[in-house]
């Protein structure tokens with residue numbers, strides 16, 4: 340009995356397989372041809388997966404590079420006289436939906452962070468007397484001076500907003516995404 344893998348089946352219209360319609364070439368009744376199509380499709384699939392993987396890695400690398408103190412252009416966020424020591428204000432930077440917190444921790448000490456918790460993105464609130472920022476969702480907290488996690492589930496610091504104080508105005512000048 341011949342090996343079924345090597346039995347060549349005649350096409351219904353008698354023409355060579357190259358002259359068959361595409362749908363018949365994609366679903367051949369010839370075992371060898373079917374194996375070839377399966378291998379070809381598998382190779383295409385693997386190439387597609389590899390290309391997606393490379394594109395994903397490139398995107399992550401780009402985002403990491405941009406996030407490392409990335410400058411987004413200065414934006415005036417408050418006047419120095421508008422915030423008393425121990426008070427905080429919300430502003431949006433770099434985008435109009437990127438909510439951040441500006442805290443005046445001392446006479447000349449201004450701190451700003453994204454107020455998106457690094458755990459699951461709940462908004463954090465400042466607790467200046469305790470020197471921390473608190474997340475109400477899962478009782479996480481962050482050091483006010485550094486933005487680093489102190490307690491609860493967060494493992495990464497809050498994104499830090501870089502500031503510049505000039506002529507009585509506080510400017511946001513960049514975002515420093517941090518992993519540790």
Ligand code: FES
Nearest residue numbers: 456458459474479
């Ligand atoms: S979202 Fe902030 S602790 Fe979970």
